[in-house]
Amino acid sequence: MRGNEAIAEAAVQADCRFYAGYPITPQNEIPEYMSWRMPEVDGVFIQAESELAAINMVYGASAAGVRAMTSSSSPGISLKQETISYLAGAELPAVIANVQRGGPGLGNISGSQADYFQTVKGGGHGDYKLLVYAPYNLQEIWDLTMLAFDKADEYRNPVMILCDGVTGQMMEPFYPTPYARPVLPLKDWVLDGCKDREPRVIKSLYMGEGELEMRNNLLQEKYKEMRDKEVRYEGYYIEDSEVLIVAFGIAARVALSSVNRLRREGFKVGLFRPITLFPFPEKEIFMLSGKKRRFITVEMNAGQMVEDVKLAVNGRSEVLFYGRPGGAIMTPEEVQEKIMQLLNYRPHLAGTS
Numbered sequence: 001m002r003g004n005e006a007i008a009e010a011a012v013q014a015d016c017r018f019y020a021g022y023p024i025t026p027q028n029e030i031p032e033y034m035s036w037r038m039p040e041v042d043g044v045f046i047q048a049e050s051e052l053a054a055i056n057m058v059y060g061a062s063a064a065g066v067r068a069m070t071s072s073s074s075p076g077i078s079l080k081q082e083t084i085s086y087l088a089g090a091e092l093p094a095v096i097a098n099v100q101r102g103g104p105g106l107g108n109i110s111g112s113q114a115d116y117f118q119t120v121k122g123g124g125h126g127d128y129k130l131l132v133y134a135p136y137n138l139q140e141i142w143d144l145t146m147l148a149f150d151k152a153d154e155y156r157n158p159v160m161i162l163c164d165g166v167t168g169q170m171m172e173p174f175y176p177t178p179y180a181r182p183v184l185p186l187k188d189w190v191l192d193g194c195k196d197r198e199p200r201v202i203k204s205l206y207m208g209e210g211e212l213e214m215r216n217n218l219l220q221e222k223y224k225e226m227r228d229k230e231v232r233y234e235g236y237y238i239e240d241s242e243v244l245i246v247a248f249g250i251a252a253r254v255a256l257s258s259v260n261r262l263r264r265e266g267f268k269v270g271l272f273r274p275i276t277l278f279p280f281p282e283k284e285i286f287m288l289s290g291k292k293r294r295f296i297t298v299e300m301n302a303g304q305m306v307e308d309v310k311l312a313v314n315g316r317s318e319v320l321f322y323g324r325p326g327g328a329i330m331t332p333e334e335v336q337e338k339i340m341q342l343l344n345y346r347p348h349l350a351g352t353s
Contacts, residue, residue: 004029010145027099065190071097085124089204093152102327110327111165241270
């Protein structure tokens with residue numbers, strides 16, 4: 001399968017029964033796949049008239065208690081941000097797949113990681129957070145998509161699968177692990193008719209004095225619980241590393257090839273790969289920091305996650321950055337060269353590209 005097809009089939013296997021989307025490259029295989037697959041499982045597929053319509057349809061389906069999903073690429077995700085904020089404010093579960101492309105503006109259709117700020121810092125209005133997964137191969141795309149639906153229901157919160165044009169389009173073998181639904185909270189809030197019960201209200205508008213502040217405090221407690229329980233990351237050659245690469249998604253896959261080559265040559269280089277971008281593994285990075293270790297973030301953007309790495313390190317280590325913006329795909333050779341420049345640190349060579 002392609003990565004996009006793996007997202008779609010994993011969603012179906014995880015009991016997603018409503019999908020609304022709008023075409024945009026490089027994620028078009030997701031709505032194409034859903035257009036014939038959802039009817040096979042008595043689900044609903046809608047090609048909406050716009051990205052805005054699609055995300056609002058997901059809002060409605062989620063409020064009715066259905067596992068609902070949408071997908072898009074960077075400009076389309078920008079258009080969905082208002083309702084993503086509404087979903088978070090109303091505490092409605094939903095899964096949103098973003099197969100990133102180069103920007104800003106319409107940009108191009110190449111893979112990019114320039115939506116990190118938009119996704120992790122909240123692209124819409126208000127103090128809200130998404131649970132964000134950043135898979136780097138098809139196995140993780142499959143497993144994390146299934147997990148995303150469970151976590152969306154568990155926390156009553158939208159979850160983002162942050163992919164890119166490379167992982168969305170590439171094909172590789174993976175094991176389609178079967179879905180096993182965990183024990184989840186009863187959906188005693190859904191709008192399913194109230195003939196035999198008291199009416200329910202789902203809203204994000206709180207006009208009474210102090211109501212919205214109280215609501216926000218409750219949401220922040222939920223995000224704190226995510227920070228305590230949902231951090232995911234993976235480390236490679238961390239223990240003895242003098243230089244630690246921090247990268248996510250496809251950039252981590254490229255960087256790992258460079259790290260493996262350098263390890264064979266005797267260099268003490270490691271890789272730290274965040275799998276959750278929110279919650280970010282800041283405590284784990286802080287524990288790895290110190291005067292004897294340097295960090296370099298590798299990203300397919302102009303420098304975004306590097307800010308969170310610097311905050312996590314909190315001045316205990318030097319943090320440098322190498323990135324390629326605008327949908328430019330880096331190679332293992334390029335990353336290896338930058339790492340070598342860091343190992344033989346010269347200020348005019350290391351740092352931003």
